[in-house]
Amino acid sequence: MSVPDVIAQERKKLPGASRYVMFPTIAEPRGQLSFMEGESHIPFAIKRVFIIAGVPPDGRRGGHAHRSLGEVIIALTGSLEVSLDDADERAEVRLSRPDKGLYIPPMVWAEEGQFAPGTIVLVLASAPYDESDYVRDYDAFTAMAFQRQEQEKEGRPGCHCPISR
Numbered sequence: 633m634s635v636p637d638v639i640a641q642e643r644k645k646l647p648g649a650s651r652y653v654m655f656p657t658i659a660e661p662r663g664q665l666s667f668m669e670g671e672s673h674i675p676f677a678i679k680r681v682f683i684i685a686g687v688p689p690d691g692r693r694g695g696h697a698h699r700s701l702g703e704v705i706i707a708l709t710g711s712l713e714v715s716l717d718d719a720d721e722r723a724e725v726r727l728s729r730p731d732k733g734l735y736i737p738p739m740v741w742a743e744e745g746q747f748a749p750g751t752i753v754l755v756l757a758s759a760p761y762d763e764s765d766y767v768r769d770y771d772a773f774t775a776m777a778f779q780r781q782e783q784e785k786e787g788r789p790g791c792h793c794p795i796s797r
Contacts, residue, residue, distance in 0.1 A: 646725070647718035648740040653704055653733040666731040668756075675735055676702050676758035684744075684753040687712075693744040697767045702758040705744070706733040710751025717741040719777030727753075739780065741773055 646652075655673055657666040670678035684693055694714075705714060711728035718740050727734055728748075733756075736742050744753070759765070767773045 644723060645721070646723050647716045647721040649735075649737040650716050650718075650723075650740055651735050653735050655731045655733065657731045664731070668733075670756075674704055674733075674756055678756050679759050680757040680761060682755050682757070684755065685751070687744075687747040687751065689747055689749060691745070691747060695741075695743045695768070697741045697773050698738050699765045699767060700738050700759070701762075701765050702738060703736045703742075704733040704756045705736065705742075706730060706754045706756075708752045708754050710748040711746075712744050712748070712751055712753060713746040715743045715745070719774045720781070739767075739773075739777060741767075741770065 653668075653673065653675070655666045655668045657664055668674055670676065687693060705727060707727040708730050711726060713724055713726050714734055714736075715724050716722065716736065725734060726746075767776065
C-alpha cells in the first residue's frame with residue numbers, strides 16, 4: 633500500500649464509533665517498544681485478552697457484533713483486513729502495525745480476513761466472555777440496529793436490546 637493510500641485509509645470515516653487507536657512508541661537502536669494502558673490508550677478497562685494465530689490466508693474470523701462489549705484489535709505481526717458494518721455504513725481497513733489498533737464499539741458487525749502468513753492478532757475486550765452478548769445472525773443485527781436508530785430519532789436513548797432467539 634502506498635503512502636497516499638495509507639493516509640486516505642486513515643482519514644476515511646469508519647462505521648459507528650469505530651476508530652484507530654495509536655499507541656505510544658519508543659524507538660531506539662535496541663528496537664521499538666509500544667505500550668498501552670486500559671482507560672488511557674484503550675477506551676475501556678481491559679477485562680479479557682485473547683490471541684488469534686494460525687489463520688489460513690483464505691480463513692475468516694469474527695462475523696458477529698456485540699451488544700455491549702467493545703474491542704481493540706491489534707496486528708502484532710503480519711496483517712489482516714477488517715470489515716466493519718453498523719447497518720448504515722461499511723468500511724474495510726487493513727491492520728499491519730503493532731503500534732496501531734482498531735477500536736470496534738458495541739453494535740458494529742466485524743469480520744476479519746485476508747490474513748498474511750504468520751499473522752498474530754491481539755484482541756483486548758471490555759468484558760469477560762459472555763455468549764449472550766454476541767449477535768451472530770446478520771439479519772437480526774440489522775433489525776436491532778434499525779430499532780436502535782428509530783428509538784434515537786424519537787428522542788429515546790438507543791439500547792442494546794436483546795432479541796428473541
